[in-house]
Amino acid sequence: MYRYGILLLKPFTSCDFCFQGLVEIIGLTEKFTFNPKEGIDNPVMVITEDTDSVPTPSPRLCVLKREEGESYGFRLRVERGRQGHIIRNVELGGVARCSGLQDGDRLLEVNNCFVDDVPHPEVARKIKLSGNQLCLLVLDVEAYEQAMSQGQDLQGLAKAHKGKGCKPPRLCHIIRDPVSGLGINFTPVEGEKGRFSVNLVTGGAAEKAGVCKGDRLVWMNGATVSDLSHSALSRMMKKCGNHITILVTDSESEKNYMRQKMPILPTMAVPHNLPYRARKLHMVSGPEGYGFLLQLEKAPSGRTSHVLREMDRGSPAERAGMQDGEILLEINGESVETLTHEEIVDRVRKSGQKVSLTSITPQGLEFYTQLGLSPLLFCEDDAAEKEKESCVRATEAEESAQKEMDGLRKARLCSLQKGPLGFGFNLGCVPQSPGTFISQVAFGGSGQSAGLLVSDVVMEVNGQNVEEKYLEDVIMLVKEGGCFLSLLVMDKTSYNKMKQANAPTRDATDSEQEEENCEISSL
Template sequence: MGKNHAMTSSRGLVGDVGLTEKFTFNPKEGIDNPVMVITDDADSVWTPIPRMCVLKREDEEIYGFHLRVERGHQGHIIRNVVSGGVAERSGLRDGDRLLEVNNCYIDDVPHTEVARKIKMSGHQICLLVLDGEDYEQVASRGLDLKSLARAHMDENCKPPRLCHITRDPDSGLGINFTPLEGQRGRFTVSLVAGGAAEKAGVCKGDRLVWINGAVVSNLTHSALNKMMKKCGDHITILVIDSESEKRYMQRRLPILPSMAIPHKLPHRARKLHLISAAEGFGFLLRLEKVPSGRTYHILREMTGGSRAERAGMRDGELLLEVNGESVESLKHEEVVDRVRLSGQEVYLTTITPQGLEFYTQLGLSPLLFCEDDAADKEKENIVPASAEENSPAKEMDVSSNLRLCSLQKGTLISQVGFKEVASEDSGQSAGLAVGDIVMKVNGQNVEEKSQEDVTVLVEEEGQFLSLLVTDETSYKKLTETETPTKDVTHTEEEENEISAL
């Protein structure tokens, strides 16, 4: 593709020159002749052009592609683009390399973080990609990918702002919206000087993009006024300055909350960094059903003076992530395994129940805007030398070789407790290696099960599997010591599962 692109560009360039200037060779001019320079060096000035793909899906749709990191290849690779799906219709092609997600450069970002950004973007996302062959050529020539990616952006184009406005007792919300003449669904902002909206980060002349989860391009001025009257003491709006809006429209790009800078949001998810002491992290993880009927992993009973308390953990908060991985679809035992297998330290992302409700009502992921408490608490969480000396070093060394691998079905169990992984199999990209011993399948211990029982279990567990594995040497050490994977304290009380961590 890259070669074809270069050839097409060269032919087009020569053709244009031929139409505007007839060339007769003059030996006195030699290689300084400008036409000769253009035609002979066309390949040397080859510059690949990234593509912006805007994907928009409905509630029950999927984007229809996989994002992979492959051995022997650089970059985040687009694979398995579904024929006729959202991704293909938006211009994504198999082998493309992903450079940006919602105007954020990600080529040098860890794969799990990139996948996280895509998942929390909601129903619409902007992906900047480069053709696979072009990407390989850029990498081989040592060109700057980041500069290439940013070249398509206007430096004067500012990001949108997500502003939460709380009514002032005297001046109210301090904001009004005026429709742009002859342009349905477009509104400009006027403010009360020093009022609530201005304090929340809204600027005079801003364009309104979105209000309380509703895109205003679909609203009449009358409908917008009705929304304002019903909003009560708070509204959350997405705004952008008029010049930047113009530039987005020229490039036919959506203005999304996932691109925004937050202002005065009442709730934010928090990232906590916990370092284990000899007695553990010092909190309980419970699986609880909330009044809405949904079930969540909830943090409870922080022990006084424990690592959890010192990290800022609060009773009743909901657990969203363990080490950057969402726990929403995981079983209780799988979440516990992820915490335990982190070893002496773990990163948790949490939010209050009120915070989750706030983002749910807006139709946004609570992970979009996180406060990083981990950095603030780092010094407090340093493990003293005495604690390190008293900790069971041998057990920690062994547990560090335990791995949780998530994958789709496709690999085959060849003998009890072992996993054979083909060179191109999905198991290898998930972290499995030939000869690994499988200890748990989706949280269920299989060490004592026969090959037939494990095979049946795998077939019954759906399309996706979470495998707890270790290498043969570490497994022998585990059987000789007190195995941390079997030391999971949990009971069941009226559908609740509780684990001490």
């Protein structure tokens, strides 16, 4: 067991990152040659700087593709006395070199996102999260230095290269409506294999999820559709079940992407209606630390994760919005995927009195894993909301005492009437264990109107206690209620605290056996 009371954003010390992939050059840098003989016989000629005669620097688009486990074959650096994010150590015969990336190139964009003015660690993070395909917009050394000396707007230069009408794609999650279904179908673009136009049901699920009429389908449930026939796409639709995640773009933007020979990637997308998002939690250490446990756990799937557990009431962790059972993804912007439990604890110790954690629910991690995407691509930052402190409350001690008194009142009775979306929620459970929780709440449905929240623990169904019942039994009780349903629920953190307070003391043997199977740290 470890308990810490300090954590701070860890200063980033390294400015050298190694990446790996395949690049296509779009556009060439123009060269200007001055002829000294021109005008030499003119006695009134005055040599001045003629900015109109200097060509505008032309960026190059580099599209890198690598195989699983392969390196992109370059390093990204920040160097003292030099401006910009600099491409270095381009490996001979590597993906970057074969694609045209050159030593000294300055990085302007990563996957259509301007990064020249972005901190170096964040740029490196964007590249790492891109997966096995990456789009870089670069300027060579001379062009970059020329642009900087002339005070040119590099972001405007990047936009001019892409042209007008090149909007980011949209990653849309569609949940089937009981009446109108998914509200979407696809028509092949005539004469062009692997391109599909979107048709929508007006006011249907797809339209509500951010899909627009006439959009072009790029990607479905993790699979690029460019190599699919219409019949294969139809089979995929039939197998998708009650929900589907697609990547779409408008037809004009698609033309621009094709003109530039740029792939349309989920990493470029704006998310719409995604059911799960990773969250950033910012905490300042209190007198007794952060008030949560970090536990190494093995899921039934075999995946080992660092799990956030047992938030103390009124602790910095609870105030930051941490939820019991969430999986830790990052600490101070650094991925924990390859870190051991001890290494994470060490980083906590060295952070100072502040820490930033990125976490996601187990269901959310499974969602992104099935799509083949990193859950860190789409992240909510709760800092602004969670830092609000009420100056009118008496004292922290009084607030904590009041919370203790209100603990049992956190259970909520939610009355629902079946509508077009049914009851508008899904139930989930821990495999082979009793107890159920709300796993999904449909937007605009009865469940949302009644106040149900994702992760709420279901305590009673129509007045009958179901805390020790299995999912199948709970579903039967829900169905037996007909068109009306009454649920007694409690948020997961409060429920776990309540059960912990009422739980009998375990003997030493039980505790020792449990700790042999996991690593736990109090933070």
